[in-house]
Amino acid sequence: MSALSDLIRAPAAAVEYANVLLTRDRAPLAQTPRDAIWTHRGATLYRYRSEQRRHPVPILLVFALINRPGVFDLRPGHSLVEFLLEEGFDVFLIDWGTPGEEDAELGLEHYVCDMLPSSIRETLRAAGEDEVTLMGWCMGGTMCLLHAALAQDTPVRNLVLLTTPVTGASSTYRRWIVGGDLDVDAIAQALPVIPGEGVDWANKLLKPVTSHWTTYRKLWDDVLAGRVQKDAFNAMARWVADNPPFPARAFADWIGGIYRDDALLRGDLVLRGRRVDLRDVEQNLLVITARQDHIAPPEDTLPLLDLVTSADVTHLDRPGGHIGLVTGSRARHDLWPELGGWLAERSGR
Amino acid sequence: VTDTDDVREQVEQVEAATAKAMEEVATGEAFGALLARTAENAAAVMAFWAASCDAVLRSLRVAGRQDVARLGARIAQTDDKLERVLEEIYVLQGELAARPRPPARTSGNGPRRPRAAKTRDAA
Numbered sequence: 001m002s003a004l005s006d007l008i009r010a011p012a013a014a015v016e017y018a019n020v021l022l023t024r025d026r027a028p029l030a031q032t033p034r035d036a037i038w039t040h041r042g043a044t045l046y047r048y049r050s051e052q053r054r055h056p057v058p059i060l061l062v063f064a065l066i067n068r069p070g071v072f073d074l075r076p077g078h079s080l081v082e083f084l085l086e087e088g089f090d091v092f093l094i095d096w097g098t099p100g101e102e103d104a105e106l107g108l109e110h111y112v113c114d115m116l117p118s119s120i121r122e123t124l125r126a127a128g129e130d131e132v133t134l135m136g137w138c139m140g141g142t143m144c145l146l147h148a149a150l151a152q153d154t155p156v157r158n159l160v161l162l163t164t165p166v167t168g169a170s171s172t173y174r175r176w177i178v179g180g181d182l183d184v185d186a187i188a189q190a191l192p193v194i195p196g197e198g199v200d201w202a203n204k205l206l207k208p209v210t211s212h213w214t215t216y217r218k219l220w221d222d223v224l225a226g227r228v229q230k231d232a233f234n235a236m237a238r239w240v241a242d243n244p245p246f247p248a249r250a251f252a253d254w255i256g257g258i259y260r261d262d263a264l265l266r267g268d269l270v271l272r273g274r275r276v277d278l279r280d281v282e283q284n285l286l287v288i289t290a291r292q293d294h295i296a297p298p299e300d301t302l303p304l305l306d307l308v309t310s311a312d313v314t315h316l317d318r319p320g321g322h323i324g325l326v327t328g329s330r331a332r333h334d335l336w337p338e339l340g341g342w343l344a345e346r347s348g349r
Numbered sequence: 350v351t352d353t354d355d356v357r358e359q360v361e362q363v364e365a366a367t368a369k370a371m372e373e374v375a376t377g378e379a380f381g382a383l384l385a386r387t388a389e390n391a392a393a394v395m396a397f398w399a400a401s402c403d404a405v406l407r408s409l410r411v412a413g414r415q416d417v418a419r420l421g422a423r424i425a426q427t428d429d430k431l432e433r434v435l436e437e438i439y440v441l442q443g444e445l446a447a448r449p450r451p452p453a454r455t456s457g458n459g460p461r462r463p464r465a466a467k468t469r470d471a472a
Contacts, residue, residue, distance in 0.1 A: 003353045041428050101414065102421030118432065121439070172376050180381030183389055190396040192418065198391070205375055205384070209368035217364065221357075 027234035030070040038122040042097030054088030055347035058127040064139030104192035108253035133158040168259030170299035188252035196243025278307040290325035
C-alpha cells in the first residue's frame, strides 16, 4: 500500500479506530445461556444450558480473583464453554462476584475451604452425580489444587490446571516483592480491598510497551488495512479492563504466601489450621502451560508434576501467552480438542 | 517494497527494541523497589483519604464507608449462617433418605375404614 493511499484512508480509519476504542465497554461477553443455581456472599454458581449432555461427570470452571471468569466464554465461536457444551459436557462456572470492603477479612482459606466445597456440592446436586471435574485457570487453578490437597474426601475425579502457578520463583512479581521489599501486609492492612485497577496496572508493567503501545499500534494497522476484527478486539479489551477488587487478606495470602514466601512449594502453607501438602493430590491431573506466559511462566508450574501422587498425569506445553493460549484463534483447533479428548476419556461412569 | 513499508518496518524495529529494554528495566531490583515504595505510598494515601472522608461524613451524622462496610459484614455473616443451615438441611436430608422406611401399619382386620363424616342433624 502506498503512502498516498494510506493518507487518503487515514481520516476514515481514524473514525473507525476511535469507534473501536469508544465502543469497547459495550462489547458482549459471556453470552452462552446459563442459569444461576446458587449464590453466596456475592459469588454465583452458574449452570450452562444444554440439551446434549453425554458425559456424566460435570465440569466446574474456576477462575482467579483477578479479572472475571467471562474469559471462559469470551464470545460466540471463541468460547471454551461453548466448545465443552458442544462436546457433551455438563458445564458449571463459579463467579466470585465483586468483593466489597465487607469482604476484607476473607482470606484464601475462605475460597479454598468454604466456597469451593460448597460450589462442588451444589454442582453435584444439580447434576445428580457423585464426582466432578475441576478446571481452574491461573490463580483459580491454584485454588483448585489447594482444595484437592486439603480435602481428602473430595468428590473431585479430574483436575485440569490451565497456566497455574504453584510458585513465583521465576516470575517478575517475585523480583518486585522480594527485591523491592514490598510490605504486602502493610498494604493489606491499609486497604480493605486492593483496587482492581492497581492489580491491572502492575500486570501491565510486566510488558509496558506491548500493553500501552503495541496493542494500539497494531489495532491502527489493522484498521488502516481494513482487516480489523472489532468484536474480537473489543471482547478481549473489555475483559482485560474489567478488574474486580481483591480482598485484602486474600491478597496478602496470595502475594505474601505463594509469591514472597514460596509457602506452597516449601510445604509451609497452612489453611484453616491444616498444612497443604501437594503429595496429597491424587486426582487425574492435566496441567497445561503456555510457553510465552509472562504471568505464570511454565517454570512456576512444572515443580508440581514432581510432587503430586496422581497416577494419571498429563502435561501439555503449547505456544502462547497466559490468556491467549486458551482464547487465541489456534486454541479451537489445537488445544481445545486435546482438552476435550482428555476429559471425555475420564468423564464416564 | 514501498517507502511506507520501510517506515513501518523501522518503527516496528524501534518498538521491539524499546519493548525489550523496558521489560529489562521492569525486571530489575531498582524498579521493584521503586514500584514497592509507590504501591505502599498509594495505599497509605488511599487509606488516609478514606479515613478523612469518613471523618467528614460522620461529623455530618451521615453513615461513612466504615459504617456501610460494617453493615455489609453483618449481612455477609447472616449469609454465612444461612449457608450453614443449608448444609445441615442437606445432611439431614441424606440421613432421612438413608434411614429404612417403617413398615406400613397392618394391625386390625384389614384396611381401616374411613370415618363417617359428621353430619349435623338439621332437625
